[in-house]
Amino acid sequence: MKYLLILFVVSSVTSQKIAAQASTIVAKNAQLIKIADHFEFTEGPAVDSWGNVYFTDQPNNQILKWSVDGELEIFLTPSGRANGLYFDAEDNLYACADALGQLWKIDSDKNIEVLLKDFQGTRLNGPNDLWVDPKGGVYFTDPFYQRPYRQHTAPYLSSNNVYYLSPTGVVSTVATGLEQPNGIIGTPEGSLLYVADIDGQMTYSYQIESNGNLSNKRPFVAMGSDGMTLDEQGNVYLTGDGVFIFDAKGKKIEQINIDEPWTSNVTYGGPDRDILFITASKAIYQLKMEVKGVSQSYK
16 A cells, blocks of 8 residues: 655754754764654654665554655554564565564565464563564564553463564573563664563663574663663763763763653664654654764665
8 A cells, every 4th residue: 555755844953052062973063953843753764775764653553754855655554553663675664563462574565474473372461662683583572561452461472572583583581580571772783682671671782693682791880771882982872861972982972852751763774874863752753963874874
């Protein structure tokens, strides 16, 4: 089905500079730009190899696309009330279909392949966020949240874990002992994985083994996060009451305040991947940066 193209005029939210002092992260004189704010709750921004950014409006059951030309359109609805999104190197869009407890792979023609719907015969609690590794395997968090559209009030699985779906289709538990795992992101070479325990108010780093298992769990920062991304310098971006940027050693180096009740997620996009896209409550924002994001190579 072809959806109507919805265009929005980009406008500046504020004339105040984001960084009052000199910043090595945010571009000089950068302004926080609101792209649109007519949604119910935005989440899961992901970038394709051209720099287009896709994100979800979960309550409205939509995946939307912001193009590098500045156009905004509905990409897919219904979307399984998708939450987290991520692209692989072939520009397939992976989605956490929260309402159905499934992992999806969506090709450029919007054909949907259900990659996973249960763990050892039991329905997943609600895949929330994911990262596709260089081998094509998928790490994802599976917390239970009581959603308005769910009739059940208890999780299907007794614990909230992190799972790995291997390139051959084998699923395994790779991280346990977390209260509410949520945001997740890995380094581009596939050696390190960051997982945010939002209720435990801690973000951890794990070493990724050659077989996909995780080891050497270490506290990264004493802060949970809804969504996460990385930049080319190895800085880690966490979200919640704005955007918080930490260097690879866990030192806070920048904070971006967003005038919204909640900041859910971030990614880098645009033709040169130097624009930070921020999903926050009913809106999506962009901010010009001095650094670039990391992921699969652009075309």
